[in-house]
Amino acid sequence: MDFSLTEVQAMLADSVDKYVANEYDFETRQAYAGSETGFSADAWATMADLGWTAVPFSEEDGGFGGGPVDMMVLMQHLARGLVVEPYLANVILAGGVLRRLASPEQKSRWLQPMIGGELHATLAFNEPQARFDLASVSTTASRDGDGWVVNGHKGVVLNGDTSDLVIVPARTSGDMHDTAGISMFAVLADAEGVSRNAYATVDGLRAAEIRLDNVRVPADALLGQVDEGFAALDATIDEATLAVCAEAVGIMQILKDKTVEYSKNRVQFGLPIGSFQALQHRMVDMLSACEKAQSLLVWAVMTCAAGGEDAKRAVSSIKYLVGSDGRRLAEEAVQIHGGMGVTWELDVAHYFKRLVVIGTLFGNADYHLDKLA
Amino acid sequence: MHVTFSEAELAFRDEVRAFFRDEYPDDIRAQVDAGEDLSPEDQVRWQKILHGRGWAGVNWPVEYGGTGWTPVQKYIYSREEGFANAPLFIPFGVNMVGPVIYTFGSREQKERFLPDILASNVWWCQGYSEPGAGSDLASLKTKADLVGDRYVVNGTKTWTTLGQHADWIFCLVRTSSDVARRQEGISFLLVDMDSPGISVKPIILLDGTHEVNEIHFDDVEVPAGNLVGEEGKGWTYGKVLLQHERTNSANTFRSAYRLRKLREQVATPVRGAPPLADDPNFMRRLAAVEVDLKSLEYIELRTLAAVASGKAPGPESSLLKMIGTEIVQAIDALYMDAAGYYALPYRPQAGVGADNEHTTALNYFNHRKVTIFAGSNEIQKNIIAKHVLGL
Numbered sequence: 001m002d003f004s005l006t007e008v009q010a011m012l013a014d015s016v017d018k019y020v021a022n023e024y025d026f027e028t029r030q031a032y033a034g035s036e037t038g039f040s041a042d043a044w045a046t047m048a049d050l051g052w053t054a055v056p057f058s059e060e061d062g063g064f065g066g067g068p069v070d071m072m073v074l075m076q077h078l079a080r081g082l083v084v085e086p087y088l089a090n091v092i093l094a095g096g097v098l099r100r101l102a103s104p105e106q107k108s109r110w111l112q113p114m115i116g117g118e119l120h121a122t123l124a125f126n127e128p129q130a131r132f133d134l135a136s137v138s139t140t141a142s143r144d145g146d147g148w149v150v151n152g153h154k155g156v157v158l159n160g161d162t163s164d165l166v167i168v169p170a171r172t173s174g175d176m177h178d179t180a181g182i183s184m185f186a187v188l189a190d191a192e193g194v195s196r197n198a199y200a201t202v203d204g205l206r207a208a209e210i211r212l213d214n215v216r217v218p219a220d221a222l223l224g225q226v227d228e229g230f231a232a233l234d235a236t237i238d239e240a241t242l243a244v245c246a247e248a249v250g251i252m253q254i255l256k257d258k259t260v261e262y263s264k265n266r267v268q269f270g271l272p273i274g275s276f277q278a279l280q281h282r283m284v285d286m287l288s289a290c291e292k293a294q295s296l297l298v299w300a301v302m303t304c305a306a307g308g309e310d311a312k313r314a315v316s317s318i319k320y321l322v323g324s325d326g327r328r329l330a331e332e333a334v335q336i337h338g339g340m341g342v343t344w345e346l347d348v349a350h351y352f353k354r355l356v357v358i359g360t361l362f363g364n365a366d367y368h369l370d371k372l373a
Numbered sequence: 374m375h376v377t378f379s380e381a382e383l384a385f386r387d388e389v390r391a392f393f394r395d396e397y398p399d400d401i402r403a404q405v406d407a408g409e410d411l412s413p414e415d416q417v418r419w420q421k422i423l424h425g426r427g428w429a430g431v432n433w434p435v436e437y438g439g440t441g442w443t444p445v446q447k448y449i450y451s452r453e454e455g456f457a458n459a460p461l462f463i464p465f466g467v468n469m470v471g472p473v474i475y476t477f478g479s480r481e482q483k484e485r486f487l488p489d490i491l492a493s494n495v496w497w498c499q500g501y502s503e504p505g506a507g508s509d510l511a512s513l514k515t516k517a518d519l520v521g522d523r524y525v526v527n528g529t530k531t532w533t534t535l536g537q538h539a540d541w542i543f544c545l546v547r548t549s550s551d552v553a554r555r556q557e558g559i560s561f562l563l564v565d566m567d568s569p570g571i572s573v574k575p576i577i578l579l580d581g582t583h584e585v586n587e588i589h590f591d592d593v594e595v596p597a598g599n600l601v602g603e604e605g606k607g608w609t610y611g612k613v614l615l616q617h618e619r620t621n622s623a624n625t626f627r628s629a630y631r632l633r634k635l636r637e638q639v640a641t642p643v644r645g646a647p648p649l650a651d652d653p654n655f656m657r658r659l660a661a662v663e664v665d666l667k668s669l670e671y672i673e674l675r676t677l678a679a680v681a682s683g684k685a686p687g688p689e690s691s692l693l694k695m696i697g698t699e700i701v702q703a704i705d706a707l708y709m710d711a712a713g714y715y716a717l718p719y720r721p722q723a724g725v726g727a728d729n730e731h732t733t734a735l736n737y738f739n740h741r742k743v744t745i746f747a748g749s750n751e752i753q754k755n756i757i758a759k760h761v762l763g764l
Contacts, residue, residue, distance in 0.1 A: 126714055128644040128645065128646075128715075128726075129644050129645035129646040130646070131646050131713050131714075132713065138645075155714060155715070156714040156715065156717055156718070197721070197722060197724070197725060199718045199719060199720070199721035199722070199725060200718075200719040200720075201717040201718060201719055202580075202716070202717055202718075202719045202734045202735065202738070203717075207717065207718065209725055267505075268506075268507060268508050268509035268512070269508075269509045269512075270509075270512075273508075278751060278754070279751070327706075331702075331741065334741050335741070335744060335745065335749075335750075338507050338508065338745055338749060339502070339507060339531070339532050339585075339742070339745055339746070341741070341745070342578050342579050342738075342739075342741050342742050342745065343576055343577065343578060343579065344577035344578060344579055344581065345576070345577070349579035349738075350579075352579070352738075353579065353738060356709075356734070356737070356738075357717060357734075360710075360713065360714065360716065360717065364710055364713070366652070366654040366655060366658075366710070369654070370654055
């Protein structure tokens with residue numbers, strides 16, 4: 001039995017830690033989040049230079065051939081910086097579909113530039129009526145000469161405002177909730193008929209409503225086979241779920257550490273508040289939640305790396321725990337910080353908000369517990 | 374055992390209900406229902422409507438312009454007000470400093486301040502907490518030194534809600550450090566916010582709103598006549614006021630209103646999605662909060678019965694605050710979870726998500742404060758442990 005990281009994984013963790021410590025303090029993060037695009041183009045270029053955007057891709061595709069463990073390491077360590085650059089949208093979501101479905105020619109056009117940091121891409125996996133059901137796709141693609149014409153509305157598309165390329169699941173046959181009959185299309189954001197209503201999200205990141213109104217795309221916009229896109233979409237979302245769970249567990253640990261630290265320094269009634277047993281036990285509960293989450297995460301990542309039947313169950317298990325225990329832990333962190341915990345000025349509130357948003361992404365605790373039940 | 378109202382009380386209920394139906398402006402109602410914050414102008418407009426009806430001073434004695442209602446009438450009123458989802462009264466004037474002034478103030482102070490408080494002509498804010506004195510309020514350090522006929526005030530107050538709009542601030546200040554108990558050196562002082570030496574620094578909350586402030590006092594001169602009651606008695610006066618603050622934060626009927634609305638909302642398909650009411654997980658959580666709320670309602674009723682039969686209200690206000698605020702937060706979480714992905718957009722343009730969805734996460738975040746302010750729920754537990762359990 002061995003839970004240690006490989007040398008390469010340890011180097012990756014170290015590289016992320018150094019970057020966050022040296023170049024990504026909280027003030028910098030807030031400045032990037034508050035900028036026009038909601039992230040820093042320079043920081044994104046650095047992340048590409050450091051090779052982080054290449055982690056999950058095969059060497060043949062220009063990547064490092066990393067697996068779930070590498071992704072866990074990266075996301076958990078990036079969590080400390082509350083990094084706002086569009087890693088999830090580009091590498092994990094768009095990259096996940098391109099890696100699985102794109103032809104060599106399509107990869108050279110979209111995947112390699114994305115890995116290089118030159119092209120921004122995202123995956124429009126959600127529709128307004130879908131709640132958390134990936135197969136709820138009412139966007140349609142109909143044949144139009146050699147190509148296709150796409151119509152529909154994609155909701156809360158992560159980094160949809162700055163993406164050059166939007167990967168759009170669209171229905172080419174079947175009924176609205178069928179998994180069969182969904183095809184994946186690579187749609188350029190500046191194509192005629194694409195309109196975007198952009199906004200910040202409550203965790204300081206960005207998203208957009210994207211409407212597709214008679215958008216004509218060529219035949220080679222289709223990724224993979226007609227009607228058979230769902231498996232790649234589903235597998236990509238499972239990967240993304242696991243990745244944000246790793247981020248969430250990282251945030252849980254930071255919130256626990258910051259709360260303990262604060263309780264040692266904040267003096268009321270002549271004593272550090274951390275000396276009060278009523279608070280000590282609650283912080284022990286926070287530690288317990290962190291240990292549970294970290295252990296379950298390790299299991300989930302190993303199970304996904306091995307593939308097979310249990311992988312989906314593992315993803316839902318950790319997502320449920322992050323959505324329930326994670327939210328409770330974050331609320332406790334804020335409560336123990338008192339008034340300071342609800343201020344914009346303190347990073348604690350921003351870790352809290354990100355953790356709550358992750359709780360909703362790709363299905364909340366109820367949704368995943370239901371899958372397990 | 375029964376909970377029934379007399380004919381006269383039922384008639385009163387109908388009168389109050391009709392008032393909220395007819396006089397509560399639609400434009401303000403729409404904002405409150407959407408979970409949005411009211412502008413100071415709308416807030417004052419609403420309070421003046423209540424004042425016009427003679428209902429601004431629900432708890433005030435008749436001689437100062439109050440309603441003179443019985444405890445049961447007050448209960449009925451707050452119930453109807455909550456069910457109407459009327460805006461929360463900005464409490465600092467009418468619910469907080471007003472009662473202190475009419476209970477402990479001089480005749481001159483009563484004449485000078487009370488009418489404008491009741492009529493919402495003057496906006497008050499509260500100077501209690503300090504950066505180093507939160508839960509441990511008695512450790513406050515803001516000093517007021519008597520020099521001739523004036524106090525000279527120096528120090529910093531914080532978490533001052535809506536202080537950016539305030540004309541006046543009531544403060545707990547230290548007038549003496551030469552006392553056996555630190556509570557004894559604290560006095561209650563009224564300060565004009567236009568006084569030279571006062572500066573207001575915004576504190577932005579986690580949802581991006583400017584709701585609270587830090588207020589600095591730098592050699593601020595305050596006429597000695599603005600001291601309420603006696604020097605060194607401020608702690609006693611302030612405690613009276615905090616009990617008002619805590620009872621008000623139970624929010625029972627607004628919570629009932631919000632739960633009823635949520636049931637209606639989830640029964641209806643939103644954005645083409647099937648109704649959330651089909652999801653037993655969500656509905657079980659909703660039902661559990663309804664059970665908690667019903668128990669809170671009956672804690673309030675049993676307290677009311679005790680008060681109506683002449684018993685003094687005790688630490689129940691701590692219990693009401695604790696349970697009531699936890700329910701508020703549970704309802705916020707339900708609303709946010711009901712909105713799913715559409716809780717995520719931060720102040721989007723119109724047309725993103727349905728109705729109030731984009732305010733749900735912000736309310737959830739913002740309302741973390743309710744278990745922290747007015748004496749954190751941990752402090753309420755300390756009070757109950759000491760005064761109820763005798764520990």
